[in-house]
Amino acid sequence: MNINGDAKAALTYDAIVIGSGISGGWAAKELCEKGLRTLVLERGRDVRHITDYPTAQLNPWDFPHRNRMPDEFDKANPIATKCYALDESTQQFFVKDAEHPYVQEKPFDWIRGYQVGGKSLIWARQTQRWSKFDFEANARDGAAIDWPIRYEDLAPWYSHVEKFVGISGNKDGLETLPDGEFLKPWELNCVEKHIQKRVAERYKDRYVIVGRCAHLTEPKQIHFDQGRGQCQARHLCYRGCPYGGYFSSNSATLPWAAKTGKLTLRPDSVVHSIIYDDTKGKATGVRVIDAHSKTMTEYFARIIFVNAACLNTNLLLLNSTSRRFPKGLGNDNGLLGHYVAFHNYRGSITADYEGFEDGYYHGRRPTTAFMPNFRNVRKQEMDFQRGYMVAFSASRTNWGRGNAQAGFGAEFKEKLTRPGAWNVYMMIQAETVPRYENHVRLSSDQKDAWGIPQLVTSVDYTDNDQKISKDFLEQGADMLEQSGCVRISPYLDNRNPGLDIHEMGGVRMGRDPKTSLLNAHNQLHAVKNVFVTDGAAMTSTGSQNPSITFMALTARAATFAVNELKKKNL
Numbered sequence: 001m002n003i004n005g006d007a008k009a010a011l012t013y014d015a016i017v018i019g020s021g022i023s024g025g026w027a028a029k030e031l032c033e034k035g036l037r038t039l040v041l042e043r044g045r046d047v048r049h050i051t052d053y054p055t056a057q058l059n060p061w062d063f064p065h066r067n068r069m070p071d072e073f074d075k076a077n078p079i080a081t082k083c084y085a086l087d088e089s090t091q092q093f094f095v096k097d098a099e100h101p102y103v104q105e106k107p108f109d110w111i112r113g114y115q116v117g118g119k120s121l122i123w124a125r126q127t128q129r130w131s132k133f134d135f136e137a138n139a140r141d142g143a144a145i146d147w148p149i150r151y152e153d154l155a156p157w158y159s160h161v162e163k164f165v166g167i168s169g170n171k172d173g174l175e176t177l178p179d180g181e182f183l184k185p186w187e188l189n190c191v192e193k194h195i196q197k198r199v200a201e202r203y204k205d206r207y208v209i210v211g212r213c214a215h216l217t218e219p220k221q222i223h224f225d226q227g228r229g230q231c232q233a234r235h236l237c238y239r240g241c242p243y244g245g246y247f248s249s250n251s252a253t254l255p256w257a258a259k260t261g262k263l264t265l266r267p268d269s270v271v272h273s274i275i276y277d278d279t280k281g282k283a284t285g286v287r288v289i290d291a292h293s294k295t296m297t298e299y300f301a302r303i304i305f306v307n308a309a310c311l312n313t314n315l316l317l318l319n320s321t322s323r324r325f326p327k328g329l330g331n332d333n334g335l336l337g338h339y340v341a342f343h344n345y346r347g348s349i350t351a352d353y354e355g356f357e358d359g360y361y362h363g364r365r366p367t368t369a370f371m372p373n374f375r376n377v378r379k380q381e382m383d384f385q386r387g388y389m390v391a392f393s394a395s396r397t398n399w400g401r402g403n404a405q406a407g408f409g410a411e412f413k414e415k416l417t418r419p420g421a422w423n424v425y426m427m428i429q430a431e432t433v434p435r436y437e438n439h440v441r442l443s444s445d446q447k448d449a450w451g452i453p454q455l456v457t458s459v460d461y462t463d464n465d466q467k468i469s470k471d472f473l474e475q476g477a478d479m480l481e482q483s484g485c486v487r488i489s490p491y492l493d494n495r496n497p498g499l500d501i502h503e504m505g506g507v508r509m510g511r512d513p514k515t516s517l518l519n520a521h522n523q524l525h526a527v528k529n530v531f532v533t534d535g536a537a538m539t540s541t542g543s544q545n546p547s548i549t550f551m552a553l554t555a556r557a558a559t560f561a562v563n564e565l566k567k568k569n570l
Contacts, residue, residue: 008300013039013264014565016286016301018271018316021118023534023550024307025249025257026161030558031305032257036565039264039299040254041288043308044114046267047093047121049227049250053240055089063088082499083111085122085238093122093238101454103443108457109498110311116267117250118309119501122238125214125246125366127167128389128544129158129178133377138540141380144339144434147539148511148520151178157552165247165551166223168231168367169212177209177372177544184217185210190359191394191422192369198483205374206479211367211391214247214548226252233363246366268292270450273320274304274329274530282529282570283329289450303529303561303570307554310535311440314340314506315455317532318442330517330524338439339508340459341541343500344388344430347469347492349476351485353394353422360396360419368393373431373543375471384467388430389543390476394422424485428472431543432465434505459497502546504538522557529570533557 014036017027024040031038046052060067067088074081077097086094095112102110113119132151139146155178162181169182188196188210196208215231216223223229228244228251237246244251257263268291275285275298285300306313314337320329328336368391375387397420407415438460442453473490480488497503510516513525522537524530533554535546542549564570 011298012300013037014301015039015303015305015561016041016299017305017307018286019118019307019309019312019534020116020249020254020265021113021307021309021534022120022123022249022547023554024118024305025120025253026551026554027305027307027533027558028257028263029253030555031562032260032262034558034562035262036562037262037264038257039266039301040257041269041271041286041299042116042118042265042267043270043291044116044118044267046265047115047117047240047250049240049244049248049255050242053242054092056236056239056242058089079109080111082109082495083501089236090122090238093240100448101446103446103454103456105456105458106460107496108459109496110457111498111501112309112312116254116265117248120248121240121250123547124545125237126545127162127165127212127214127548128370128372129180130154130542130544130549131176131178133176134540134542134544137386137542141376141385143385144540145508145510145512145515148509148516153520154549154552154556157556158548160555161548161551164222164252165214165548166216166219166228167212167548168215168217170210172207172209174207174209174372176374176377180212182212183220186213186215186217186365186367188369189361189394190356191353191424192392194353194356195392195394195424195480195483196369199371199479202482203374203479206371208369208371211370213367215366216245226256228252231366233365235364235366237366270452271308271316272296272450272452273316274306276320276322276324276329276527278322278324283527291450294450302565303531305554305558305561306530306532306536307534310340310503310506311455311457313532313534313536314440315442315452317507319452325526329530330526332526333514333517335508335515336517337441337506338436339434340438340440340503340505341432341434341538342459342497342504343502343541343543344432344461344465344468345428345500346461346465346495347428347430347472347476347490349426349473349480349488349490351424351426351480351488353424353485355484356422382471384464384471385433386431386468387543388428388468388472390426390472391429392424392426394424396420396422424480426476426480428469428476429500429543429545430465430468430472431541433462434508434540435462440506457498461497502535502541504535504541504546507532507536508539509537510539521560522553531557531561
């Protein structure tokens, strides 16, 4: 593309951020606050906070299909409809199967949200710090490669992020799940507290806590300054929260960046590739295809943050080829796209609890009870590597579950308001060990609507994952039995990788350019002015929900990048 100097200047920024989701929003906030003119590119449509949450206040009977998707939608979207959060009120925030196809060499359910804010509008909002044991796990058991950072490196950045986001949680004093900067915690209900007590009595290495989540239980001034308010415990979060009660890019980081006057946000911008200048030895900009007109424009910047979400970040870097990098940007070692990992959700248990019929709860609490990992924490002691978190909740059913019972009139309605027995649901969130074989790559013959090669997913479970699931089902059932639960039913499902929506890796951090793509500051080893701070950067997965770690890594890397710019090192 040949453009004159004035035209190029109009397309030039200090920084470009690719993606506006959880990590991209943080990159924008940090870079703009530090004075950089920042262009944020989002491949999806614009979504404005409050204005573009059309279903936020609707009742079930306001929807044509009572908030369920019709059969024809399910048939046309066999992947997207597997997501628990997709229904008639939220479907506008999910990518439909035909909109961005990919090649499943092995079954992989890729759940995506293409809009300003990305999946920060539809995330589960659970936020747990990693512990020192998680950053040391690879070095301890010899799987994958060692992280180039430790908990102490990220701890102040966790605090930095938590204060702005607003995290509800309790100071539990656990070495395996460090405390953070918390707002008032939600409460466990009476059955959950009972299980908590029995587990503490029976198992000395297991601790039940209330989940830590990105909800404003008691907003501070920093949250009011963002224009956000207290969580209303409606648990309609996936529709977009008009109160700003939970954290999203739309309600917090992007508006904060915009207030600086340094932000330019460009939706409907599909990034084709990053431009590498062989003579300068650095990236100089990006090629962008308009999502609708399909015209291409080049934008230029001194630093580039890649936050397109894990698999799209891998896709973008693989497609960013040049004479210097024929196999993808920064891909000297051929490892780009490899060591993709995820969380294993293959295991759940249901049970009943007889008792506490005089107890109930208020509102729809947006979190559950959690139990941090207790397997292979300090040393390798099981016949499998790594471990798992446990999440569970207890609830009371309404009489007959309503729609399963025949009847009408006042008596029928009165029965529906009468709470029934207590039920318990328990699930696994297990770490998977990164393997070279688990990878993504570009298709050699299939392209998407924008002329970009489709992504090929080749990711699968291992025997290690099956052993972890088996251990959870045994231990979970035992814990529930010890707590007095009855009719305990363990279940091992056959879900595909990807449905956890926690994919990580492919552009992993490390100490050695021969075995990793990024250094300790999330810079590409071979292209120092390109940073990757979303899930693609993860060297291992831990067993915690990952988003708060993505945010902390991003804030840390952005500060480093600005300092390097000031030193003229980039």
